[in-house]
Amino acid sequence: MxxxxxxxxxxxxxxxxxxxxxxxxxxxxxxxxxxxxxxxxxxxxxxxxxxxxxxxxxxxxxxxxxxxxxxxxxxxxxDPLDPGPAHPGPGAGAGAGTGAGTDLVEARAAHADRTAAPDPEEEALLADSVGLALLVVLDTLSPAERLAFVLHDMFAVPFEEIGLLLERSPTAARQLASRARRRVRGAPSTAAAPDLARRRRVVEAFLAASRTGDFEALVGLLDPEVVLHADGEIVPEGKPVVRIGRDAVARGAVLASVRSRFAEPALVDGTVGLVTALGGRLFCVLTFTVTEDRITGIEVVGAPERLRDLEIALLDA
Missing domain, CATH: 1.10.1740.10 (RNA polymerase sigma factor, region 2, helix turn helix motif)
Incomplete structure (x- = not known):
């Protein structure tokens, strides 16, 4: 050799x-x-x-x-995001084609500031191993915060070495990691905190049923008069969508079953929602209105200016 x-x-x-x-x-x-x-x-x-x-x-x-x-x-x-034909997240796909899940994966994989698109299956496996919600939250941090948090909290790199990388003092590096840690952990809103566990069970059940395409389970989770609103940026027609009634919303979730593997529960503005992403970049967010263990409303947020206004953090394990 x-x-x-x-x-x-x-x-x-x-x-x-x-x-x-x-x-x-x-x-x-x-x-x-x-x-x-x-x-x-x-x-x-x-x-x-x-x-x-x-x-x-x-x-x-x-x-x-x-x-x-x-x-x-x-x-x-x-720079404007132009991922090609857009498609909704879990629950917003009523009326969309059955190939929409593949289109979403390819569109998001093509975007991510790289010269060659990665394998979407590999991206999904990597995201599962790290935590898709964590990647989404990390993407909201400044470059310095992200580096300080990842190197110290995930790989035990001393702040002295991190400070040298960032051309800052160890104390400044420690402060960056601390600030990032607070963003990653977040905090439940005062209104949502008492029933956070109940909301989480409902949202996780909705995601599980969406992933398996279990229409009956979805219907059982949805209020008969449930209303879904989806931003135009994430539907093929490019116009806002409204779906009313549990059958229509459940059918949409079944059609979105492929895309649901790229979704994960997270803390959204202090309560439980779903984030959908590929390549570590946020694509859309689902927020839920839950009344007596039934979902009465779903908001699918995909407009970039609305996504930027959302505060996303991790749920406790």
Missing amino acids: DDGESLGALFEEHRPRLRAVAYRLLGSAGEADDAVQEAWLRLSRNGTAGVDNLAAWLTTVVSRVSLNMLRARAARRE
Whole structure:
């Protein structure tokens, strides 16, 4: 084995951890692979001369590359999102074609500021392993907050090293992580807190029935006069949609069963809702009105300006 092969084998030992770091920082399998590849290119050019701790050195390289990508992404936030034909989240698909779930996956995979779209199935598996809601919340943080939180809270990187990466003091890095932690955890609203567990059971049951296409279970969860509103940005026609009655809403949820695998419960404005995302980027949010264990209203939010106004956090495990 020559030196190049030896160096490559050494790098492969660290690849899983580096990819885990990059994926949590970027929320995208494609972008994570790009960051890891850049780390390998730098290692292959420079070798290990002068490197006392290869794992720490590689983590620093991946983190710096990811931070630059996050900053570039933040600078493009104001660019209009054009993911192609849009489709609703779970429960909003009444009247949509049966292939709409695949269209949604392909549309969101094509967007994410990368040169090559990742495999949607891989994105789904990665999101499941990390937590889709967590990725959505992380995407609301500033690049510095996200890096400080991910490196310290998920990978136990000392604040001294994080401060060097961010060109800030360890104390400033600690404050960034603390601020991010508060955003990630959130807090139930005063009104929702007493019945949060009950609402969560109803929303989780709705999601489970949507994923399996269980029409009867959905009907049992919905009030006979349930009303669903969906923003025009997430339906094929591009116009706001209103569905009235549990049969119509349940049929829509059945049609959206494929897309439901990309949804997860989260705390939305202090109460339980569903977030739908791919590639770590928020696509739409479902909020629910629950009365006596029946869903009486569903709001499917997909307009970018409305999504930006929502406060999303994790539910307690």
